[in-house]
Amino acid sequence: MGCSNSFFGKGDCISVDPSCGFAELLPLLSNLPNSKNTWEYEEGEELSGGQGMTSYNFTSKAYLQFPAQLPLSKISDFTVGQSIFDVAWENSSTGQLDRRGLGPIFNANSCLACHVGNGIGRVPSGPTETMLTALVRLSGNSNGSPDTNYGGQFQPFSLSGVPAEGKASINYTQINGSFQDGTTFTLRKPSVEFSNLNYGPLDANGEIYSLRNTSKVIGMGLLEALSDTTILSLQDPSDSNSDGISGRINLVPDIESGTEKIGRFGWKANEPNLKQQGSRAFLEDIGVTSPLFTSKNCTSAQTACLSSVHGNLPELSQTKIDIMVKYMRLIAVPARRTASSPDVLAGKKIFFQAGCTSCHIPKLKTGTIAGSPEISEQTIRPYTDLLLHDMGEGLADGRPDHLASGKEWRTAPLWGIGLVSTVNGTLQLLHDGRAETFIEAVLWHGGEAEKSKQYVLKLSETDREYLIKFLESL
Incomplete structure (x- = not known):
């Protein structure tokens, strides 16, 4: 992408040119002074929906909550x-x-x-x-x-x-x-x-x-509150940095305004x-x-x-x-459970090293929405870039949708995924519910995610369990 970056503070803040992709950012993060590895525990990591939109009900009603501080x-x-x-x-x-x-x-x-x-x-x-x-x-x-x-x-x-x-x-x-x-x-x-x-x-x-x-x-107001600039900064449609990831936006009609806008949902x-x-x-x-x-x-x-x-x-x-x-x-996002436990952090490291975060972006910040402080300026952890990615022939449905091809799908947000079975009594992942376990969902990934799948195929049984524990914590 040819992006430029400037760093300031004590290694905990970064100012990013809007043309910069997250994949280009990861190597820079590891070189920040006094910075930790990206898979180590981060203060506040439990707040998936930020300070304003995180809930703490982990029962079958976990997805039916409003945030605790709502007036x-x-x-x-x-x-x-x-x-x-x-x-x-x-x-x-x-x-x-x-x-x-x-x-x-x-x-x-x-x-x-x-x-x-x-x-x-x-x-x-x-x-x-x-x-x-x-x-x-x-x-x-x-x-x-x-x-x-x-x-x-x-x-x-x-x-x-x-x-x-x-x-x-x-x-x-x-x-x-x-x-x-x-x-x-x-x-x-x-x-x-x-x-x-x-x-x-x-x-x-x-x-x-x-x-x-x-x-x-869950968390749909937060995804709607992400600025266009933030979403555009994550795409790399021509894979100019040659990392194999070429996410792009879907432009879709906004019926009310009569214009085209970035697709989010x-x-x-x-x-x-x-x-x-x-x-x-x-x-x-x-x-x-x-x-x-x-x-x-x-x-x-x-x-x-x-x-x-x-x-x-x-x-x-x-x-x-x-x-x-x-x-x-x-609708709030459930807080993460056991985010700092050794097993979960071991799984988080595998998730990062497998390259999953090239599409499932761990952390974003929402824009300012008038009259809505609960979704404004929130540091959220949705694990998505809201972009379209070629997921290969295995998941292809052949059915285009505006700019999306028959092989492209929006990166699904992973926040709250660890409570799906608790809420619904079943775990059916991906667009058609074909995957009945987290690992099955990974093994269906192809196209831009083929390298990540191959990484997981080489994991030991212990490391696969660590990866599952991380996903269950989300």
Whole structure:
């Protein structure tokens, strides 16, 4: 990148040119006077959400918390917004007036139905299991355009009198391998089969689909508060420093402003802010319209859907959208546990030495957001760069999304990942839930992360356990 850096203070502060990439920064950090190794314990490392947005509940309700120091007025905002996020929507003709608008075709009847406990969903373990908290994205061609008959997302449920789109079933192919020490492992690769299609065939010119599990809903206000300058400083689209990492932003339409903005949310960073992300999810997942998405999610082939009774359009008012967005911005991040223990620090060293921090950036600082001191100027530890990276053929879905190619995915934030099993009773990682352990998730990495995967394949069993303990502490 050709960035320049200036250092000041006692080795604990660094001023960075915006063109400088984190990968270039790591060698410089190790040469700072009086600096520690980057994998040693750092004071305040437990505060994943910074001083303003860290919580200390480590139970099954760990992802449902507001930060401890939140003022009473904002606790009220959190509580009211949570009710909109959690409420079950109902039939437009028979439901309660303030809840009418479900469907006519849909994936779930509330946000919480898929984001269980504000955590992940559960992908079916086989073809006989009904898909309840995951979904399938569709494209009719390699350009990413929606399927002619079924749109951009498959809807397996519907209201009475409207045929659902059909059924999606999951099968798995087993892939066997071994570590350098001879320990064997088995990975599972999902595939989707469609049946009982009620609106004709899927597009004949090579239908592209992408199985998607839901992700954690924590710390989103902090990610939204990162400045564009911070995100841009992390990208290196042409890999000018030849480290094999070429992360780049996704530029996506901001419907409200009519401009393009940096994508921050979604598996392919296809949404620029929480208002648009939440509004689109209401339409595509629940079938509820809003000021940004005023038309029902029906294709021209779905005549019963188009002619069905709707709620008052838009069914979700701007006031309720704004309240829900306030809630999403205030969901705290659980503090880390045992961050300074020797085993965790040994795993942290392995994480750094494997090169994982080239994409999973450990520490960032948010910008200044007027009226929101809890998310402003916070030193956070999300372990993401919010950039798109080529993850190789193994994880490729072939489905582009704005600038994102069929092999690119946004770096998933790792904060709170150690509590997924506690909250959800299952550990299903990556975009489609195929990985059932932390190590399996690493072993699916390819493309820009191939070197990191190869590093892990050479680890001893003891070192693999250290790596797991580090990830469990996040």
